[in-house]
Amino acid sequence: MSLTPARCLILACGNTLRGDDGLGPWLAEWAENRFRAEVKVRVLSRQQWTPELTEEIAHAGSVLFIDCSVDSAPGSVSLTTVQPATGDQGLATHHLDASQLLALGRELYNSLPLHAQLLTIGAGSTELGETFSAQVTTALPHACHLIEDTVLHELSRPELSQSA
Numbered sequence: 001m002s003l004t005p006a007r008c009l010i011l012a013c014g015n016t017l018r019g020d021d022g023l024g025p026w027l028a029e030w031a032e033n034r035f036r037a038e039v040k041v042r043v044l045s046r047q048q049w050t051p052e053l054t055e056e057i058a059h060a061g062s063v064l065f066i067d068c069s070v071d072s073a074p075g076s077v078s079l080t081t082v083q084p085a086t087g088d089q090g091l092a093t094h095h096l097d098a099s100q101l102l103a104l105g106r107e108l109y110n111s112l113p114l115h116a117q118l119l120t121i122g123a124g125s126t127e128l129g130e131t132f133s134a135q136v137t138t139a140l141p142h143a144c145h146l147i148e149d150t151v152l153h154e155l156s157r158p159e160l161s162q163s164a
Contacts, residue, residue: 007040008154009060009113010147013049013067020074020123020136024066027119027140031147041151048095051104058105062115062154064147065098068136072122075135077142079150082116114159119146 010031014024028045035041057063084102098118106112121143124133
């Protein structure tokens with residue numbers, strides 16, 4: 001597979017039929033519209049992160065992973081740096097987290113993005129349904145602002161401009 005590397009890859013995860021778990025696809029659609037004219041931004045949304053994504057991740061200049069978190073307070077927004085998982089953490093074959101995807105990309109392609117971050121919003125409910133909880137709905141503008149700031153910052157990095 002021959003890819004045109006993205007300078008900034010946005011990779012969202014979530015199930016639109018499970019309440020707040022659908023925020024990843026919702027934010028991916030928002031990002032797709034916001035960065036439509038920017039050819040070096042690629043947005044992908046999947047129900048799960050699977051090993052097939054590792055080539056795109058390994059060849060991107062930077063990656064912004066987006067997902068909900070059932071371990072965080074509902075509506076809390078967090079942006080953290082992601083490091084590749086260490087060798088002693090087992091890899092599942094059907095669903096991987098951001099650090100496992102980075103590790104697999106390094107192992108298979110001997111390559112990592114220069115920067116990798118994870119944006120999470122704490123889920124209030126992942127029950128069946130297509131609407132967000134009040135806490136997540138309130139957090140969405142802040143999450144959109146963080147995505148915009150993060151992507152624009154990544155696109156302005158000189159090392160990414162030269163590598164892409």
